[in-house]
Amino acid sequence: MSSSSPSPPAPAKATAGSNAERSRHHNRKVVLGYISANAPAGRAEIARASGLSTQAVSNIIADLEADGFLASQGRRKGARGQPPVQYAINPDGAAALGFELRPDALFVTLVDIGGAVRHSARIPLAASGPAEAAFEIMKAANTAIAQSGLERSRILGAGVVMPGPFGIELDRGSEAELHGWADTDPAVFLSNALEMPVIVENDATAAAIAERVRGVGAGLDTFCFVYFGTGLGLGIVARGQVMRGAFGNAGEIGHIVVEPGGRPCECGQSGCLEAYTSRLALRRMLAEAGVKADSAAEIEALHEAGAPALTAWLDSAAPPLSRAIAMLENLLDPQAVVLGGALPDRVLDDLIARLDLPAASVSNRPDRKRPRVLRGVSGRTTAALGAAALVIHDTITPSLEPS
Ligand SMILES: [Zn+2]
CATH class of the missing domain: 3.30.420.40 (ATPase, nucleotide binding domain)
Structure with a gap:
């Protein structure tokens, strides 16, 4: 994979700092976070944006520079008087x-x-x-x-x-x-x-965090990521914060029942989403048709060739996924639902094209600017x-x- 340096999404507003000593750790993050989103930046600018005193910002910058997190970019040219020293994240620092x-x-x-x-x-x-x-x-x-x-x-x-x-x-x-x-x-x-x-x-x-830092989730504060791993998972970002549930298990979407009395699932239920819409379900349908394909490249080649077994899987996977997405929309009111993970991009695009999302959803907004469902872009190392x-x-x- 080639190196790239995407800039992280800029915060809507700078998080306020605090001058109290007990908040030193917090203030360090405030300064780092501001510089990360707005580099290069000088002391006075950071102080204005964070509400910290210029002296406090100077002390924190000195610490961060000594720790190798920041690098001085020299003085800004063209400014009047003594131009301020500019700082940026030092990529070799951590x-x-x-x-x-x-x-x-x-x-x-x-x-x-x-x-x-x-x-x-x-x-x-x-x-x-x-x-x-x-x-x-x-x-x-x-x-x-x-x-x-x-x-x-x-x-x-x-x-x-x-x-x-x-x-x-x-x-x-x-x-x-x-x-x-x-x-x-x-x-x-x-x-x-x-x-x-x-x-x-x-x-x-x-995967949802990766997509927010580098992919289609940039600029989205509230979204869902339906992730094709070996099973099917769901990441939820709400107002910029990850929603994990009380025990870290929020988002077990693979085992919600979308077809009562439908295909048996390994969990003991019948009609789970994962029994239709997952790589495992795809692999089983291909195996039943006598086709062995597991790697992304093999699946992509089948898709390219228009293999009937793959088309049959797409046809059987889209309706239950449409119902699950409608549930997510009505439960969580996301800006978008993102599909991604270990399936080739073209297969995901084809799956999205086959979705039939109900008009009766809170996500069917007249002022909507982006599609209700997007494909993730961070690729197979997303997670x-x-x-x-x-x-x-x-x-x-x-x-x-x-x-
Ligand atoms: Zn199940």
Whole structure:
């Protein structure tokens, strides 16, 4: 993957800083967040936007520069009097690792604090239990850090994406799930293995963050991301904040029933969305037709050739997905629903073209400027990118209240 430096979406307004010493950590994020969105920026400008005193901003900038997060850009030319020194994020100053652990593969990415992807790779897995996964993750981390040219001390932490649900054994026996993790707290286990902070997130939520940082979610504050992993997941961003639910399991959309009495699902119910609209469902329909195709390239080739089994899957997947999207619209009132994940772009586009969304939806607005359903653009490493972006997001984005 080539390096690129997209600018993160600008905040609607600067988050207010606080001069109290207990808020030092918060204020550091305020300054970093402002510079990240508005670089290059000078002290007085940051002070005006944040409400912090110029002295407080100067102190924070000195700290951030000493820590390597900021780089001075020199003085702005053409300004009257003594022109202010300008600062920008130093992309070599910090970075985060992102992993997506799937039952059959590990995706790894390393993203610097400027948003550039410095390394990405896919590693096939024979087993995905805690011991095997931790071994491959450590190996992949070492390779990523070595190839990025950054020192290990510059790595803020790792985001790890795993299919949910977390902390509950539903005994679905599904191919979409990781096995052997029921008694392991993945964040603690992987943090010990990697010797760095680890955030664990479900694939759909991480993909939504990736899409907001780099893709079609930029400029969207409230949207849903329907994610084709091995199963089907849902990430929800509401007013810029991730909606996780009480136990981190919000968005288990794959097992909502869209066809009562319909196809049996591995979870024990009948008519789950995932039994129709998922890569597993596609693979089964292809297998029933005697076609073996699993990789994105093979599926894309079938689509290009107009394979009847693939067309039949699209025809069977679109109606239940249309019903599920209508539910999301009426429940969450999103600006858009984004489809993405591990299906080729053209297949997703074709699926979107076959949707039949009801007119009776709160999303059918007369003032609508973008389509109700969009295709994601961040590609197959979306979730791993989102996992790294979550770590960076935690470093440079102040929460709404000083902590
Ligand atoms: Zn189910």
